[in-house]
Amino acid sequence: MKHKLVILGGGESGIGAALLGKQQGYDVFLSDGGLLKAAYKQELVANGIAFEEGQHTADIVLGADEIVKSPGIPEKNDMMKAIRAKGIKVISEIELAYRFKGDATIIAITGSNGKSTTTALTHHICIKAGLDAALVGNIGYSFAKQVAENPKPYYVAEISSFQLDDIDTFKPDVAILLNITEDHLDRYDYKFENYINSKFRIIENQTADDYFIYCDDDEVIQNKLNTLTINTNPLPFSMKHEIKKGGYIKGDQMMLRIQEERVSMSIYDFALKGKHNNYNTMAAGIAATTIGIRKEKIREAVADFQSLEHRNEFVASVRGVAFINDSKATNVNSTWFALESMNKPTILILGGIDKGNDYGLIADLVKEKVKAIVCLGKDNKKIIAAFKNIVPSIIETDNAQDCVKACFKVATKGDAVLLSPACASFDLFKNYEDRGNQFKDAVKEL
Structure with missing residues (x-):
């Protein structure tokens, strides 16, 4: 019997998951409670993927071996309650993509603020350095679709807490946690601790071969780290004090120290201005050094980066x-x-x-x-x-x-x-x- 995969939600991530599932030989069915975009419907039809819109047919959904849930669907949704009651395994689209990504390197970025900017900058540094890297995840292009249609040796992924809620084995080689402030509390029973735990899932499967880049000036992150034993290589960054291994800004100089590679540059050369962007730039710079990008390329990329639409x-x-x-x-x-x-x-x-x-x-x-x-x-x-x-x-x-x-x-x-x-x-x-x-x-x- 073929593995029955039901995709709940037909947005960018749902379509990507459906395409990857079909490619990998699963019996795929996509169900959306709303109406699908015409372009998405065409993709499903062209690939012979069965779907429904405007409803969730309980018999089909609850007959699944596994369900990929759109990050936009809350747990309090009636269909989700029925799925949980039946004990069907639920995963996120990034988990499915991870399953079939081969030996590619993943840099995953999360945080309450600055994710998109840091993800786009990290990707820009990779491209500047000549790496064949894809920009995926919450930033707009489905990770699963990229794996299905145009696999790459490097993925730079923006990851939301909702995507992390339904991971199982997902493990980035390099994880970045920029900051944690109160957000999306309506999805976390209005408990900040639940949201914090969700963000920290980005490192739960990491090992001693991986890196964890995080803001050392963020009290919420610090307090949580004091309660955890982590298995990964910590690389903090700060604007308040010097860091032996990681990154810091002192005066107008950014210093990155990772292994033998040391990078220094003036913050006045950063394309992105403002204190919050200094943090984002440090995080991207550290990530680049962990995968062996040379300091000249980091300097060039950080200086000529174009900021994102809809962000200042x-x-x-x-x-x-x-x-x-x-x-x-x-x-x-x-x-x-x-x-x-x-x-x-x-x-x-x-x-x-x-x-x-x-x-x-x-x-x-x-x-x-x-x-x-x-x-x-x-x-x-x-x-x-x-x-x-x-x-x-x-x-x-x-x-x-x-x-x-x-x-x-x-x-x-x-x-x-x-x-x-x-x-x-x-x-x-x-x-x-x-x-x-x-x-x-x-x-x-x-």
Whole structure:
């Protein structure tokens, strides 16, 4: 009998898992409770993969030998409860990809903030050094699909806590943990400890042949490490003190010390600016040295890297008002980093689906830098309550065009408008990219 693999969820990761499962000889069925994108349907049909949309047929799903669950499906979903009750093995798409990745090297990056930037920078360094590396995972391209269609000797993967929740044997050769701040608590029973444990699963299968790169200045990481015995090679990085083996910044110099290779460069040469990006750059630099990339290539790549769309992306200056798209800021901590780097009076756009946010974290920065808040969401009560005594003007809007017009109306020459919502986008938009693109379009129409 063929191994029956059911894929729950037909997004990028689900389609990738279906293609890889089919290629490896599994009996694959994909089930999506919503509607599939036309392009994804075409791929399934072209590859002879059975699927359903708009429903989950219990008999088929519960008849599986194994289930690949989309990271977007919460455990409290009725279908998931039935699956768990029956004891069917559930894995994530990255676990399936890992099973068939051969002897490729994996660099996996996780953390509450900075994952995408650090993943893209690490990949850029690999390409600069002439390595045949794929950029996969949460950053937009399915790891499983890459393994199925175009396997590579190196994978640089952005990994979310949701993807780590359903691993079994997944083990990166190099794991990066950037930071841990309260995020996605709605998925972790509002217990921060559950989320912390999820992030640390990135190293649970590592051995003495692997590396664990982490921020030594992050108290949450430090406190957790004090309770663990780890089997991997620790390579911390810090901006507060010198590190014997790992990386640190002293004054304006970044120093990386791993084995015999030592790299030093001025932070003024980094393409990415801001304190948080100094951490991201150190992490990527250390990862590069662990896989033997020469310091000249690291220096070159770190200096000429282009930052990501929707991440502190300058859009345009309209009559002296700068518009910045940081739509990827879907939690309060990301917004904190964006505000920290602002050096102009700021009109801040907040709002969307709140994931258990504590706006007190940004209250001091808002007081110091923000002259008005424009809400872009359906329910703004929590934002208004948090800032009504701090900011003189709070305006509510429910679409990108009205939002941008309201910002422009309160802005004066020399101000900046910052879209850094601290919330998920799904109340008004398809995703954070859609939110960022609609914002940019609205700016261009001014």
